[in-house]
Amino acid sequence: MSETRIENVMSAQFVLIALAFIGLQACSKEDTGTETIVKDEAQPATAIQAAADGPELTVDADSFTCLSEMTAVRHFFVDNLLGDLDETVAIAESTDGGVYPPGSVVQLVPTEVMVKHGSGYNAATRDWEFFELDVSVEGSSIRNRGFVDVINKFGGNCFGCHIKAEAKYDLICELDHGCDPIPVTREMIAGIQSADPRCNL
């Protein structure tokens, strides 16, 4: 293990501890225990799918990959599960926002993902589905997925934070789009990104 790698792992651990602390505070307010993982069972995928326009998008654990195999845009990573990577990258690179095309995958850290479904799939989340993954050298598995009610393991509601982004940014937070901040610096994020265990496959 190189020194850089050890530093990365250490900073990743630090961040997890910091996030766990914030999560505990959130729990005491809303009584959402870390085990309370809300699945989107109320809305069967087939029912939502019927309302969607455009090509059908099936997302499973195999849809996700090591961050370094995705396309890096500044400090985050994108992909497109329907082959429209150029449009996804164009929106990600725009400093003035824009609507991500269906199939877009956006990741900042290995375990949290946003995937864009077809137009009309879920109006509340502007067609974004939120995922929390477990990642290991074996690959990805889906711990939790859904729309307005996905709670990450630190007690934070993905949608609750991301909907605060100015409308033109299509729920993408970055640092200055209007979302509540996360207590993780870009430097720590870079450490977590380069410690993605799936990249050792």
Ligand code: HEC
């Ligand atoms: C406390 C608010 C908060 C919660 C809860 C939260 N996020 Fe974020 N998220 C942010 C902020 C702020 C950023 C931007 C950080 C940066 O750019 O340094 C971000 C970045 C991201 C990004 C990169 C694109 C972007 O928006 O900048 C993705 C993808 C993402 N989060 C997914 C998720 C998922 C999935 C969940 C739930 C499992 C989640 N987030 C929970 C605030 C939050």
